[in-house]
Amino acid sequence: MADAPTGDSKATAYPIRVLALGGSTRAESSGGHALRLAAEGARVAGAQTEILSGRALMFPLYDTETPERDDAVRAMVDAVRRADGLIVVSPGYHGGISGLVKNALDYIEDLRDDPRPYLEGRAVGCIAVAHGWQAAVTTLHQIRQVVHALRGWPTPFGAAVNSSLVRLSDVTPDDPVVDQLHLVGRQVVEFARMRRAAEGLMP
Ligand SMILES: Cc1cc2nc3c(=O)[nH]c(=O)nc-3n(C[C@H](O)[C@H](O)[C@H](O)COP(=O)(O)O)c2cc1C
Numbered sequence: 121m122a123d124a125p126t127g128d129s130k131a132t133a134y135p136i137r138v139l140a141l142g143g144s145t146r147a148e149s150s151g152g153h154a155l156r157l158a159a160e161g162a163r164v165a166g167a168q169t170e171i172l173s174g175r176a177l178m179f180p181l182y183d184t185e186t187p188e189r190d191d192a193v194r195a196m197v198d199a200v201r202r203a204d205g206l207i208v209v210s211p212g213y214h215g216g217i218s219g220l221v222k223n224a225l226d227y228i229e230d231l232r233d234d235p236r237p238y239l240e241g242r243a244v245g246c247i248a249v250a251h252g253w254q255a256a257v258t259t260l261h262q263i264r265q266v267v268h269a270l271r272g273w274p275t276p277f278g279a280a281v282n283s284s285l286v287r288l289s290d291v292t293p294d295d296p297v298v299d300q301l302h303l304v305g306r307q308v309v310e311f312a313r314m315r316r317a318a319e320g321l322m323p
């Protein structure tokens with residue numbers, strides 16, 4: 121589902137905007153829960169967050185042969201363009217990023233001619249959720265590689281969540297995984313702040 125942008129009292133006239141996208145088409149997607157927890161970390165750190173998850177990402181297959189885009193795709197590309205940072209969550213499907221999430225990321229190609237092309241200058245919090253450690257870790261690596269290819273900055277801390285060991289729908293605030301997911305969101309905001317500060321200081 122797509123959530124409206126939210127913020128908190130720390131939001132200023134120039135808020136740090138974080139776009140969180142990913143999860144799966146399942147109603148109780150664990151990736152969707154991970155996305156929300158990481159977005160919560162970004163929000164507590166002072167960012168305005170927007171969430172695009174699950175079925176909100178059911179876009180047509182990315183087609184190099186046409187510039188036509190439907191409204192949902194245009195909205196996502198605009199949200200990426202506006203964002204100071206992103207959070208990307210994918211389930212591990214057969215050891216890698218799901219088609220749903222990769223297809224959404226393929227549309228970032230539409231930012232190639234922007235003044236700030238692709239994911240340039242943006243931190244991206246990377247999170248993978250799979251039924252076992254192997255796919256959780258290989259999928260996390262893949263997300264980082266895609267972010268690098270798009271000129272983004274993967275957060276130093278990435279989260280690999282094993283959904284056979286933790287049920288993200290039922291976690292309590294003191295579960296270690298909550299801290300880990302919050303940390304991913306917080307690091308996206310920290311990077312965006314550092315970048316803004318550097319832009320202000322450099323001649
Ligand atoms: C098509 C498909 C392929 C999957 N492949 C793997 C896999 O290779 N390794 C693994 O540990 N889990 C695999 N899973 C399980 C999911 O990664 C796991 O259930 C995850 O928590 C699903 O995320 P979701 O709750 O957001 O849908 C697969 C699930 C599906 C539907």
